[in-house]
Each structure stands twice: as C-alpha cells, then as structure tokens.
Amino acid sequence: MALTGLQIYKLLPKTNCGDCNFPTCMAFAMQVAAKKVPLDQCPHVSEEAKAQLAEASAPPMRLVCIGNDENKLEIGQETVLFRHKEKFYHPTGVAILLEDSLTDEELDKEVSYLNQLKFTRVGEKISIDLVALKHKSTTAEEYAQLTEKITKKTSLPLILICQDPSIVEVALKVIGGRRPLVYSANRENFKKMASLAREYNCPLAVYAESLEELADLTQEIKSLGVNDLVLDPGTRKTGDALNSLTKLRRLAVEKVFRPLGYPTMMFTSEEDPFQEIAQAATYICKYASIVVIRAKGKWQILPLLTVRQNIYTDPQVPNTVEVKLYEIGPVTPDSPVIVTTNFSLTYFTVESEVENSKVPTYISVVDTEGLGVLNAYAGDKWSPEKIAKTLEQQKVRERINHNTIIIPGLVAVFRAELIDEFGWNVLVGPEEAARIPSFLKNEWKSGDKK
Numbered sequence: 001m002a003l004t005g006l007q008i009y010k011l012l013p014k015t016n017c018g019d020c021n022f023p024t025c026m027a028f029a030m031q032v033a034a035k036k037v038p039l040d041q042c043p044h045v046s047e048e049a050k051a052q053l054a055e056a057s058a059p060p061m062r063l064v065c066i067g068n069d070e071n072k073l074e075i076g077q078e079t080v081l082f083r084h085k086e087k088f089y090h091p092t093g094v095a096i097l098l099e100d101s102l103t104d105e106e107l108d109k110e111v112s113y114l115n116q117l118k119f120t121r122v123g124e125k126i127s128i129d130l131v132a133l134k135h136k137s138t139t140a141e142e143y144a145q146l147t148e149k150i151t152k153k154t155s156l157p158l159i160l161i162c163q164d165p166s167i168v169e170v171a172l173k174v175i176g177g178r179r180p181l182v183y184s185a186n187r188e189n190f191k192k193m194a195s196l197a198r199e200y201n202c203p204l205a206v207y208a209e210s211l212e213e214l215a216d217l218t219q220e221i222k223s224l225g226v227n228d229l230v231l232d233p234g235t236r237k238t239g240d241a242l243n244s245l246t247k248l249r250r251l252a253v254e255k256v257f258r259p260l261g262y263p264t265m266m267f268t269s270e271e272d273p274f275q276e277i278a279q280a281a282t283y284i285c286k287y288a289s290i291v292v293i294r295a296k297g298k299w300q301i302l303p304l305l306t307v308r309q310n311i312y313t314d315p316q317v318p319n320t321v322e323v324k325l326y327e328i329g330p331v332t333p334d335s336p337v338i339v340t341t342n343f344s345l346t347y348f349t350v351e352s353e354v355e356n357s358k359v360p361t362y363i364s365v366v367d368t369e370g371l372g373v374l375n376a377y378a379g380d381k382w383s384p385e386k387i388a389k390t391l392e393q394q395k396v397r398e399r400i401n402h403n404t405i406i407i408p409g410l411v412a413v414f415r416a417e418l419i420d421e422f423g424w425n426v427l428v429g430p431e432e433a434a435r436i437p438s439f440l441k442n443e444w445k446s447g448d449k450k
C-alpha cells in the first residue's frame, strides 16, 4: 500500500535544508508520494527510513534494461499518463523483426542494413534500438547460430522470439551474456522460461490474452525470482491494443497496481506498409515501451523515429540551441549573415538549407526563449533592438567587411528599425527556409550589400 506524503514526511530528517531541490521536507515528501521524484534525491535520509519507504518510493513502473553494454536499452519507469503533466522518460524501443528462414547471406545483408538505419534530426541522432529474431522453422542449434551471427554483426540488443524453452535455452547458452529480451513466457511455459531468465539474468516478456491473466502470471513469475518483466497484453488489432496499453499504463501509474507495473511491448499487424507505420506510431504515442515492426524502409523508419522524438521531448522545456554566431562552411568576411531564433527546429532547418546552398554563411542566433520566428514575434520575445544587441554581443561587425544582415521574411516588419535605429543594411530573406539556397545563390549575390 502506498504511503501518504505525511507518512513519508515523518521518516525524513525534517531539516528543510533544500539539498533535494525542494524548499522543505514536506514539499519533497509530497513529490515522493506522487511518484514524481525518487527518494534518493534526499541525500540525508537514513538507511532505516529507506527500508520503510522502499515501497512508497519505488517507481510505479519498473525500469527494465535489455542488453548489457553502451547500446543497452532501458524501458519503463514512466510516471504519468499524459506528457503535459510531466514528461515521458524512456523512449519506446523500435525493434525490427527478422525471421529464422533467412540464409546466411540474407542475414548479413539485413543486419548490415539495420546497422546504418540512423538519422540526425534537429541536432539529435535517432536510430532503431533492437533486432527481434523470430523462431519459425530452424532447429535449436540453427536458431542459436543465427542469434550468434547477429550479435557478431551488430551491437543492437536482441529479442529472442520463441515460445519453446528448449530452443531458447540453446540460444542463451551462446548469447546469454548479451542479455537479450526473451519473448515470451505464457501460462504453459512460464516455469521453464522463468528458470532460464533467472539463470542467464535476462529480462523476460510475459504474454497473456487478458490483463487478469497477465497480472496472475507476473506474480507467479516474480515469485520464481524474475523481476525484469515486459508485458504483452496479446492484442493485435489497433483499437484493442490501444485499449489494453492504456489500461496497463493507467493501472501502473495511477492505481500503482504492482502486478502490472512493468513496461509493455506490442507487435504491428497491418500488412499495408503505410498502415503499419501509422499503427506503430499509435503504439509509440500510447503507450508501448517496445514496438516490434516488420517495416525497415528508410521512408518508414524516419517518420516513426520522428514521432518518437517528438513524444519523448519534455513539453515543459523549450527545445533550444546555444545563442551564438555559428559558422556554416568556410566563412570569410564577405559571407552573408542570417539572423534566426534559438528554437532548435528553426535553427536546424535554416542550418540544413544553408548547407544545401553551399554558400559559407554566418547564422546569428538570437535568444527567443525557444520560440520560432512568428511565435517569438507575437510573444514579444524578439525585436529589432534585441537583434541589434545580439549582433553587437556576437561581434558580428568585426567578422565581416560589409554591413548587411538577412532577416526572416516573416519579420520583414523589423527591417526599417534595424536600418534607421541601428545602422544595419537589411535584406529581407524568404519566409520559408526551403527558399534559402536560391536566395543565397541569387538574391544575396546580386543584392545591395554595403
């Protein structure tokens, strides 16, 4: 039974020292009770109190780690149903499904391809996270050999998809040290699967076709000494799966129902390649910790990873880049100067279009508190005065032998003041970043620079 804030407070030092980043012990206790901060954020709590508070301070959803090196994937430990309340912490792992019918050559090709499914978006590297190998027709030895080949070719963590413990056992003897996720334990095989998971210290996926059965199974498996579990509620149609995943998240984080307080996984079932990605994106939004897909085209993976990136950013923290003068390419004193905001999406869009133009360019980033061009203007977060001050702080005049800056077309209204009040020559750039290359090649080169 979870403790109340008051019960937790009684066990704290009550010195109100503030070392936990909360002004009082009571404020900290309330946050611990709400599962929003871990107890160890207070460095002064006694061992005795820790033991008493362990249950209250444990996150409502267990953190599960798959893999054992720097490419390990951590999932779970979410605390809220809606990201506007706090944020989601551990991004959904995207697993690509391979089958054991692949020849050696095909497997090599597939895994090499998966290794380079990496992208850079708004300055962040995004990639797939897992390879899932489904057992269909091979012998135990052949399946084990395939898993070994995969582990030699990639550092991505693995999911072993096989319900036969005797086959899983042979594979674990070979690659157990890589801590794959074993999928799955069910009502028939859970004792043997739990024994293997315990012996090889691997996380174990649990499959059942109802939440009641899932809760019973997790309790039985836990009593066998396996704690790192991942739940598959067995539903495959999008609506049913969404329903199950939402119920699981609600029971875990709102009701703190420990038997279902584990990360979840879901498989796509749509045959149409567009529908499959839409289905996977739905599961990323609500609330799969792992989504296993067959799709692997770059045109499918990039939008899926983009959805994940958007969902797993902190909605309360603006996505910003450092406020400074950036040099894109081998700039010279003749190079153009583009002014933009510190909203990262805006900056990286401008930066990539400048790179496309092949025109070495300075980008002067102004602090707009993480807002894009129009929002910053509407919210009074930037102005001609602020731009002029930023250019001065960044010593732009000392870097160039002209006096011209390019401002976004959406704030053309700044032009007159920047000219009259601050002495800059101002070119009004395009409204859309996509037009930056042609602007730099044509209008900048022939523009009236002073």
Ligand code: SF4
Residues within 6 Å of the ligand: 012, 013, 014, 015, 016, 017, 018, 019, 020, 021, 022, 023, 024, 025, 026, 028, 029, 041, 042, 043, 044, 045
């Ligand atoms: S660090 Fe501990 S003792 Fe200090 S205010 Fe926070 S809860 Fe109280």
